[in-house]
Amino acid sequence: MNIHTYERLWIVGAMVLIVGFIATITYGSVGLGITMIDDEEETLAPDEIGEDERFADPRVEQVGEDEYAAYVVAQTFVFQPDPIEIPADSEVTFYVTSRDVIHSFTVVGTNTNTMVIPGEVATMTVEFDEPGEYGVICNEYCGAGHHDMEGELTVVE
Ligand code: CUA
Secondary structure: OHHHHHHHHHHHHHHHHHHHHHHHHHHHOHHOOOOOOOOOOOOEEEHHHHOOOOEEEEEEEEOOOOOEEEEEEEEOOOOOOOOEEEEEEEEEEEEEOOOOOEEEEEEEOOOOOOEEEEEEEEEEEEEEEEOOEEEOOOOOOOOOOOOOOEEEEEEOO
């Protein structure tokens, strides 16, 4: 081996490391069973919420047999709709967006938890089997009323 071969080996080695780091950052959470970021997030400007037929009237809508879509808007310092009413034994896809600043949509006692970023629609599908009542809170500091930003999610029979 001459000196150039070693140099080439080092370059290739460095490239493998760089790609490895990027892959770890991008896919690292998959192996842990946690997906913090939905990378199919779509965009929606906060001032277009009123013109978007899903969010102009925040609601829960039946979209199939035992399947529902929940269009939720977070803003200082409320969630709409409130309460969010969902039938038991159903699968619900939440579409959550913010009208102003960053909030979170966190259903206490479940792993339903997402950051809500103005300009983006966070999407997540959750199954609800048993009737019950859950608190909805905001985990991201969003202003003076942050600690009072609460809603309710009711799973009805
Ligand atoms: Cu909304 Cu904190």
